[in-house]
Amino acid sequence: MIAAVQDAPFSTGLSKWAQSLPDHISPTAAKAYLSCSLMFYFERVACIKRKTPVSLHLGKAVHAALQAFHLARWRGGDDSPETVAAAFDKSFRDLERDEGPVNYGSEQKREKTRIDGLRVIAAYLDSPEALKDKPRAVEVLLTETIPGLSVPLTGAMDLIEGNFTPVDFKSSAAKPDKSHAAFDHEIQLVSYQLLLEAAIGETPPSLDLVFLVKTKKPQTIRVTSKPADAHRKRRVVALLETAVEGIASNRFHPQPGMQCSWCQFRNECMAWLPVHEEERKAA
Ligand code: SF4
Incomplete structure (x- = not known):
């Protein structure tokens, strides 16, 4: 399905919309695209199969x-x-x-x-983090239209507690740095808030992550962050929209960084060269 092309109420500083947009955007896909668009391409567009990490x-x-x-x-x-x-x-x-x-x-x-x-x-x-009471919902898949996003936002929440707090669980090899964890997962957490606000009109009291850490003595660590204000929400919508626009425009290129150390597409990445418009026409 091709979604209607609309003008976003802000500029991402990138090119105008391509003609075909993805059906929807999820925070996971947006984060993957923004981390390295070429790895995103190999995994999710070309669907190159590798052994599961x-x-x-x-x-x-x-x-x-x-x-x-x-x-x-x-x-x-x-x-x-x-x-x-x-x-x-x-x-x-x-x-x-x-x-x-x-x-x-x-x-x-x-x-x-x-x-x-x-x-x-x-x-x-x-642990004290283990759910004690009846939750509001488990494994909630929501898809909502969000102002400023040209395609619907979709997200699957692991758990919604009785007071409407969305909780996402992470398996981790090392103890998370609490001061960075919420920032690292900002797109996902704020997306959940946007989805809940659109679906039920409620702002959750907090946005929570629970890390299951497989250290020698396993630990369970909750990181709680405040719900996003208007500035944070707008920022996340702009990041989501940047990913939508990049995917729709076929903008996939290497973005070398820490993620290269676990990327399984080094050979394909080394073979990459940009395709110029004249070459595209000649092909
Ligand atoms: S090696 Fe690095 S730059 Fe290349 S595709 Fe993988 S993550 Fe991206």
Whole structure:
């Protein structure tokens, strides 16, 4: 589907709209595009398949276990540690089967990854952060029209607590720096606020991240940030729109930085050269 081209009420400083826009934009896609547009292209446009990174696989399986726990709390079902651990193990195996090989390197590394997952989940369930009351909602997928964005904004929230606080869970190898965490995840957190405000007309009391850290002694750390004011919201909408415009304009180029150390497309990146308009016409 091609969305209607509209003028944004601010300038991103980039070129005018291309003719075809993506159907929607998610904070995850926008952050990936803004981090390195060429890596975004290889992963999400060219869909070049690579072995799944271990951290991504572990994060997804932990996420599935937390979802099972929160859903059980919501429905009044079985939320015992054994059932949650079984949900983790099932997801761990299902993801290996359904999403292709994981880049473990060895069977020992696979088993260590599995045990790490079970340990961080047990630490969460034991922590004061483990959901006690019935949540407002679990795994909420919202798509809303947001002023200033030329395509709908979509986002999947892990959990909405009883007081409407959206919570996003992160698996992490190291303890997060609390002063940077909310800033690092600004696009995602503020997008959730925008979605909730558009969907239910409520501003959440805070925007929360819960980190499940797989240090030697696993830790569960909550980072709470204030809801965004008008300036922060406008800034995030402008970042989202910059990603939409770049994707719609086929603007994909290397953006060397820290992300190169875990990028799986170094060879493809080295082969990249810009295509000039004359070459495009001649092709
Ligand atoms: S190697 Fe670096 S610049 Fe190249 S695509 Fe990967 S992340 Fe981008």
